[in-house]
Amino acid sequence: MRIAILGGDGYCGWATALYLSSKGHSVAIVDNFSRRLWDFELGVETLTPIRSLPERLAAWQQLTGRTMETYVGDVADYDFLAGMIASFEPEAVVHFAEQRSAPYSMIDRKHAVFTQVNNVSGTLNLLFAIRELAPECHIVKLGTMGEYGTPNIDIEEGYITIEHNGRRDTLPFPMQPGSFYHLSKVHDSHNIRFACKIWGIRATDLNQGVVYGTLTNEVQLDEALINRFDYDEVFGTVLNRFCAQAAIGSPLTVYGKGGQTRGFLDIRDTVRCIELVCLNPASRGEFRVFNQFTEQFSVMDLAQLIQMVGREMGLPVEIEHLPPPRVEAESHYYNAKHSKLTDLGLQPHLLSDSLVSSLIEVALRYRHRINPAFFTPQVNWRLTRNERSTALAVTPQ
Ligand code: NAD
Ligand code: USQ
Numbered sequence: 311m312r313i314a315i316l317g318g319d320g321y322c323g324w325a326t327a328l329y330l331s332s333k334g335h336s337v338a339i340v341d342n343f344s345r346r347l348w349d350f351e352l353g354v355e356t357l358t359p360i361r362s363l364p365e366r367l368a369a370w371q372q373l374t375g376r377t378m379e380t381y382v383g384d385v386a387d388y389d390f391l392a393g394m395i396a397s398f399e400p401e402a403v404v405h406f407a408e409q410r411s412a413p414y415s416m417i418d419r420k421h422a423v424f425t426q427v428n429n430v431s432g433t434l435n436l437l438f439a440i441r442e443l444a445p446e447c448h449i450v451k452l453g454t455m456g457e458y459g460t461p462n463i464d465i466e467e468g469y470i471t472i473e474h475n476g477r478r479d480t481l482p483f484p485m486q487p488g489s490f491y492h493l494s495k496v497h498d499s500h501n502i503r504f505a506c507k508i509w510g511i512r513a514t515d516l517n518q519g520v521v522y523g524t525l526t527n528e529v530q531l532d533e534a535l536i537n538r539f540d541y542d543e544v545f546g547t548v549l550n551r552f553c554a555q556a557a558i559g560s561p562l563t564v565y566g567k568g569g570q571t572r573g574f575l576d577i578r579d580t581v582r583c584i585e586l587v588c589l590n591p592a593s594r595g596e597f598r599v600f601n602q603f604t605e606q607f608s609v610m611d612l613a614q615l616i617q618m619v620g621r622e623m624g625l626p627v628e629i630e631h632l633p634p635p636r637v638e639a640e641s642h643y644y645n646a647k648h649s650k651l652t653d654l655g656l657q658p659h660l661l662s663d664s665l666v667s668s669l670i671e672v673a674l675r676y677r678h679r680i681n682p683a684f685f686t687p688q689v690n691w692r693l694t695r696n697e698r699s700t701a702l703a704v705t706p707q
Contacts, residue, residue, distance in 0.1 A: 313588055314338045314398055316385050316436070317406030318378075319363050320345050321538045322452070322521060322580050326404060328528035328535065329581035330588075331376050338379040338398045339363065340391075341407065344428075348414065354542035354684055357554055357676045358524060361534050369534035385432040392439045395447075402588040403440070404450045407432055408494070412456070412636070413544045413689040415491035422490040422694075429494035430501070437505040448591035449513040450584060451502055454495045455573045455603060455646060457517060459486030460639050465646035468515065468599020488638050489691070499599075506597040513596075514587050518580065519573030519603025522549035522661075524672055526578050537577075539672065542684035549574065549612055549669070551685065556620040556627045557673035558680050563687065566634035568610035569641030573603030573648065576659040586654040601648040604658035619666040635687040 313330055317323040318339030331337045341363065349355055361369070363380065371377050379398060383390035385407045395403075408429040409415065415425040433451065440447050458465045461484065471480045482503070485496045502513045524539040540546040541554035552562045575583075583602050592598045607615075613629045620627035634640065652658070659665065673680070 311401045311588055312336045312399060314340055314400040314403045316340045319343060320406055323406040324537050325526045325529060325577050326581045326584050327378060329526060330585060331378055332528050338381060340381045340394055342384045352544055356538040357541050357679055358536045358539045360536055360538050365534060369532050373531050385435060386428055388435045391435050392443060395439045395443045400447055402448045402450055404584055405436055406452050411545050412489035412491045415489050416689050416691050416694060418695040425491050426494045430497045433498040434501055440511055441509045450587050451513060451515050453499055453515045453517045454492060455517050455519045456492040457485050457487050457496050458483060459488055460642045460644055462643050467601045467647050467650050503597045506595055510595040512592040512594050514592050514598045516600055516602040519575055520547050521575055521577050521580055523577045523669055526581060543687045548609060552612060552616045553669045553673040554680055555685060556616050556625050556670050557677045559626045560682050560685055561628045561630035562613045562616060563685055564609055564613050564629055564631050567640040568613060569608050570638055571606055571608045571644035573606050573646055575604045578659050579604055583651050583656055586656060590654055600650040601646055602651060603648055605660060606644060615666055619663050620670060623667060623670060635690045637691040
């Protein structure tokens, strides 16, 4: 298939581009490198020393003989995006190209506005470009499990059948997102659903859980292909952070009680899910929603698992409960359905003890690059910062 990966220089996008290329698909990477810029803005860096996109692609070509097209630009710029669609003529567009950090969106007004403008306008542009230039093309959009929040009922895959005053209907599942970032994904979902209905676009919204790990078969081929491994408070996700903390004997930073429960998946399952969804597209006018995660854990479940495995590896792992920087339920009911991707053929990599030790080993390999200052949460949901005079400036506390 001809598959365009929007956000192909990022964490999920790079792993997916390599995987799809290795499977013989024609892949185009679209990115404006804004994520590398946000790292500079925040003064943080990935644990793993990632190379520039041209270096990555040269290494991939040298190792496998495979090439990928690249389009450097902003998907929120319609002319750029439409030019890419017209030139590459994709059968599927996988849309990862958004600002994806909840804490980043909660820094202050500018970061909240930027996140929603970047994310919502990029997705809207994609919908219009597909309608105009490639109406058969399947949009595979990365949403998030955080769109649903933590309701006191089971979470369905996108839709729920409700009886009300004697009448019955199947409706979009209620959304209760927990940050301006998560809200941007809800706005995207509504826009895509509407466009599918009025223009007959085909789309799949993948409500992905928290992704962990960095190694896929392709990334492991050569150090030049290494993927990002974020562990800072803004872009680092919880399990990756705990592995980095364990590697240098820094306490695991559990926010509050640690009863926050989320869906999780291995990055190797992310890439496989994307391929399965591309190979099994939605019909014209259909807006499918799949919950893309394989297991659910509370933050404390994960902290205790890392502590146990870390101690078996001889690491002095302690758990610390920090005052919660976010406004979120710290203990709650959580049971989210996730059968549609396994029905398509996904065979999950589950979080075994040996997998946990391999995750910690990656952090140990690069431990000389770990900056413990990145572990401390500074963005607080209750106290967004005052306006700054410069755009997107972040002053360290
Ligand atoms: P990432 O920040 O590593 O990658 C996103 C990429 O998109 C970056 O390379 C960035 O430069 C690019 N990008 C952002 N805005 C752009 C724009 N306007 N134009 C062009 N390129 C742009 O993020 P990720 O972790 O790979 O996440 C990818 C997607 O998956 C996001 O939409 C995110 O919301 C979703 N997701 C991620 C996770 C996770 O745990 N990482 C979980 C659930 C959902
Ligand atoms: N948490 C801690 N300690 C930490 C870091 C996080 O206790 O050091 C807690 C958070 O408070 C939260 C949970 O762990 O309750 C998950 O936080 P996270 O930072 O790992 O993930 P989150 O902010 O939810 O965002 C990540 C991705 C985002 C994606 C989302 C999927 O950055 O792009 O949408 O996971 S989901 O959580 O299903 O919405």
